[in-house]
Amino acid sequence: MSDGVLRFTFSPVQSFIAEARRTSDLFAGSRILAELASAAAQSIRASGGELVFPASLDGNRHDMPNVIVAVVPWEQVERIAEEAESALHGRWDDLAEEAKRTLSRLGPVDRHWDETWRRQVEHLWEVYWAAARLDGSYREAFRRAAAAVASAKRLRPFAQVEEPGIKDSLSGSRSALCTERLGANKYWQQVRHAQRGMGVLGKHERLDAVGAVKRFSGLGQEESFPSLPTIAARPFLQHAETQASQALEAYARALAELFQACQVDPRRMRRRASERFPYDGGFLFPNRLERLALAEELDVTEDRIPEPERAAALRALQSLYRQARWPSGPSPYVAVLVLDGDSMGARIDALLEGTDSPGAHREFSEKLATFAGQVRELEKDFPLVEVVYNGGDDVLALAPAQDALGFARRAAQAFHEETGGSASAGIVVAHWLQPLGDALKAARRAEGMAKQVTGKGAVCIELQRRSGEATTVRAKWTHLEHLDIASLVELFRGNRLSGRLPYALRESARAFTATGPAFEAVVKRVVARQGNWPDGSAPEREALVARLTSFASALDGAGLAGAEELVGWLVVARFLAAGGEE
Numbered sequence: 001m002s003d004g005v006l007r008f009t010f011s012p013v014q015s016f017i018a019e020a021r022r023t024s025d026l027f028a029g030s031r032i033l034a035e036l037a038s039a040a041a042q043s044i045r046a047s048g049g050e051l052v053f054p055a056s057l058d059g060n061r062h063d064m065p066n067v068i069v070a071v072v073p074w075e076q077v078e079r080i081a082e083e084a085e086s087a088l089h090g091r092w093d094d095l096a097e098e099a100k101r102t103l104s105r106l107g108p109v110d111r112h113w114d115e116t117w118r119r120q121v122e123h124l125w126e127v128y129w130a131a132a133r134l135d136g137s138y139r140e141a142f143r144r145a146a147a148a149v150a151s152a153k154r155l156r157p158f159a160q161v162e163e164p165g166i167k168d169s170l171s172g173s174r175s176a177l178c179t180e181r182l183g184a185n186k187y188w189q190q191v192r193h194a195q196r197g198m199g200v201l202g203k204h205e206r207l208d209a210v211g212a213v214k215r216f217s218g219l220g221q222e223e224s225f226p227s228l229p230t231i232a233a234r235p236f237l238q239h240a241e242t243q244a245s246q247a248l249e250a251y252a253r254a255l256a257e258l259f260q261a262c263q264v265d266p267r268r269m270r271r272r273a274s275e276r277f278p279y280d281g282g283f284l285f286p287n288r289l290e291r292l293a294l295a296e297e298l299d300v301t302e303d304r305i306p307e308p309e310r311a312a313a314l315r316a317l318q319s320l321y322r323q324a325r326w327p328s329g330p331s332p333y334v335a336v337l338v339l340d341g342d343s344m345g346a347r348i349d350a351l352l353e354g355t356d357s358p359g360a361h362r363e364f365s366e367k368l369a370t371f372a373g374q375v376r377e378l379e380k381d382f383p384l385v386e387v388v389y390n391g392g393d394d395v396l397a398l399a400p401a402q403d404a405l406g407f408a409r410r411a412a413q414a415f416h417e418e419t420g421g422s423a424s425a426g427i428v429v430a431h432w433l434q435p436l437g438d439a440l441k442a443a444r445r446a447e448g449m450a451k452q453v454t455g456k457g458a459v460c461i462e463l464q465r466r467s468g469e470a471t472t473v474r475a476k477w478t479h480l481e482h483l484d485i486a487s488l489v490e491l492f493r494g495n496r497l498s499g500r501l502p503y504a505l506r507e508s509a510r511a512f513t514a515t516g517p518a519f520e521a522v523v524k525r526v527v528a529r530q531g532n533w534p535d536g537s538a539p540e541r542e543a544l545v546a547r548l549t550s551f552a553s554a555l556d557g558a559g560l561a562g563a564e565e566l567v568g569w570l571v572v573a574r575f576l577a578a579g580g581e582e
Contacts, residue, residue, distance in 0.1 A: 003134040004074040005141040005358075006049065007149045008040060008084055009067045010127045014444070017389075019170040019211065020436050021202070023398060024225040028214040030063065030389040030396065032095060035219070036088045036125070037064035043087035044070050047080040052358045054392070055365035063372070063391035069142070071358055077131040085127045096121045096209070099216035103177075106194040107187055112180045120174055120209035123161050128152045139352040142361075168208035170437075176206035192299055203296040226386055228334050228398070228432040229288075230273045230281030234384040235400050236330030237274050237284065244323035247316075248276050254309075254316035255279055261309040264298045282432075284330055289314050331579035334432050335404030336443040339411050339425040341393030342456040347421055367419050368392045374414040382407045393423065401429045402576050405485065408459060412477055422457030422477075424450040430464040431580075439464075449474060454559050463572055465580070473568035475551075476558055482551040485573050491531075491544075492577035499578070501530040502570035512563045515556050519563060520549045 013033060020026040038057065041064060045051055049070035057064070072080050100117065103109070130148030132141040166184040168176045176184035184206045192201040200215055201207075207215060240248045256266040273281040282288045288297065289310060295302045321329050341347075351360040372390050379387060382399070385407045389396040393415065399407055408425040415423040426447025430439045442462055450460035453474055463471040475483070491497040498504075505526045512519045524545045533541050551569070552562035 002074045003071050004077045004131045005052075005134055005138065005145045006044070006070050006072045006077055006081060006129060006131045007067070007142075007145040008044070008070070008081060008127075008129040009149060009153075010036065010040075010088060010125055011066075011153070012124075012126070013066050015171075016210075017396075018437050018440050020214075020440065021170060021205070022225075022436065023227055023231070023386075023388075024200075025170065025211070025214045026388055026396075026398075026436060026440070027225045028217070028219045031219045032092075032214070032217075033066060034063040034389070034391065035095070036091055037066050037068065039087040039091035040084040041068050041070075043084040044068065044072065044080055047083055048073055048076065049080055050358075052361045053365050054369060055362045056369055058369065063389050065391045065394070069145075069361070071134065071138075072131070074131075074133050081129040081131070085129070088127065089125065092125060093121070095217040095219065096213050098218055099213045102216040103191065103212055107191040108179050108182065110179045110181070113177055116175055116177055117209045119161060121213075124210055137356045138358050139356055142352065142358075143349070166206060168211050169202075169205045170207065170211040170214075174208040174210065176208055177212065203299065226273070226398075227271070227280050227282060228436060229285060229332070230271075231384070231386055231398050232332055232334040232400060232432045233273070233281035233284045233330035235402060236324070236326055237277060237281065238384065239326065240320060240324045241274060241276050243325065244320055245276055247320040247323040251313070251316040251320045252277055252279065254313040255283060258309040258313045259298070261306045262294075262298050262300050262304055264300065269298075281330075284317070285332060286314065286317060286329065289317065328579065331401060332431050332433070333401040333429050333580040335399045335401050335427055335429045336436075336439045337395070337397045337399060337404050337408050337425060337427045338440075338443045338447045339395040339397075339408055339415075339423050340447060340451075341415060341419070342422045342424055342451065344393055344421075364419070365392075371415050371418040374418065375411055378407065378410055378414065381410070393419075401580070402489070404429070405459070405461065409477060409480065412457070412459075416457075422455075424453075424456050425459045426450055426462075427459065428462045428464060429575075431466050433466075434464065446472070461572055463575060465575070471568050471571050471575075473565055473572055474560060475555060475565065475569070479551060479554045479558070482547055482554055483569060484547060485569065488570070488573035489577045492574045496532050497527075497574075498530040498532075499574050501526065502567050502574055504530050505570065506567045509563045509567070513561075515549060515552045515562045519552065520545065523548050523552075 016033065017026065017029045020029060041051060041057055049072040051070050053067065053069040054065060128149050130145050130152060132144035134141045163173065163175045165175045168174050178184040178187045182190065188201065188206045259266040259269055270278045271280040272278050287293060291302050291305055294305055321327055351364055375387060375390050375395055379385060382403055384403050385397055385399040387395065387397045395411055397407065404427050408427060412423045412425060424447060426443045428439050428442040428446055442464065446460040446462045450458040453476060458474060458476045460472065460474045492499065505523065508522045508526050509519060527541060527545050531541065548566060552566040555565045556562035
């Protein structure tokens, strides 16, 4: 009996993940994709297939990628592929049914609702597979199967589905669920009221069946999904737990009293941000206590919010800021980070040179799984970072703005040490009030810019301030060894460097198209004028000038505008030091 190489994949992937307004959508979307891929891979292995990518199904090390390669009995390839497709759809149906049962307890279901649900659930996933006979050359069979899948995806056979009426809040393209009697807005208001205090739905949100699976299946309702403001507030909260624990607990009590006064059970508001603060991190920002925002969060009218209790909570929050010696409170900025191996298609193809065995691919797949395990270990060193997806060479994470670059750099280093290749990252730093889907798209865009750097192994950061223009910077990981951005942040934070430094350097170096002795002289003059250099600190100042000019020169050598990029990186360092304050 001969064998064949089966390549199995499905879509949509990126758009499915990007349809997110909350971190719970992002987490659930990523988990759902991993669950579907795992169901297909397990089916292939149970049917006698030998997995190549991924080489193992160890979910403790890595999330399952959406492309599966296996060596299977040629005479059974069609059956194996169809059973894998059935397993994928079966797992999706299980998740959808779980969400449907939950929703049916919160709102009415009729024929119109059920027809919309069934249409949207049944027409979401597109499965593509192809196989090539393994006639002694694994290399050729692998390439033929890959080419066939690529051709099939270009054809994109799918049923045209009409989506009438008001659209959902996540995709903006599918019909929001509703009944014949209740329109979409009324229906979702009723659902929100039924689950008041759980924080699953925003006041003006309407979901379709796909979004409802993300929110109401077991994967979407886990309490472990921290919100964007919770992640942004983690550095402050970590500090407050040790430096102002009594004030933190006093504020939590004031919030509980406020919730009770609004006739909302405090237990239903629990979304634990830390051991000492049992509520969402958004309540550590004063704007969450504004009357309109509070009314939306609690699903009550503004006249139900008693002013004495609200004012008491605000005073307790301000007292927490003072006792923590953090007068401005937590930074409202959060980072979305994506990291991806460089030129992976070419690397995987190159592994086949000189061999006709899948062994090289299995070995590389194991290295990717080991790298994913190392990413999980990194979370111990970066406890404030939340990894969303970690499959193969692909990592998606959310982090406080100050931790994102360090985490990405360590992950890229681990990828190089394990696989011998490079990885590039895109990071967007944005206010937590910015739509999450927009931030994710910006992070993907930044990743694409990083991969345009010669030789890759680079990072691109896009800084999106609420006021003012965005700042975008790029560099190779090796360039950042010259810069040492962490020490720059500390110099700005300790007022050793003036916040005017980046802008003064921009004005003075505007005419420079390349670095050199004249540019170094300008950097030296600006650093001297815009820094606090007491007697005896001249060597420190000279070392800083050398670092900055060395960094700019290295960027020039990589085809980037060194002077301009240096100014941008100084802006980023100043921003991180100030916690987003201007």
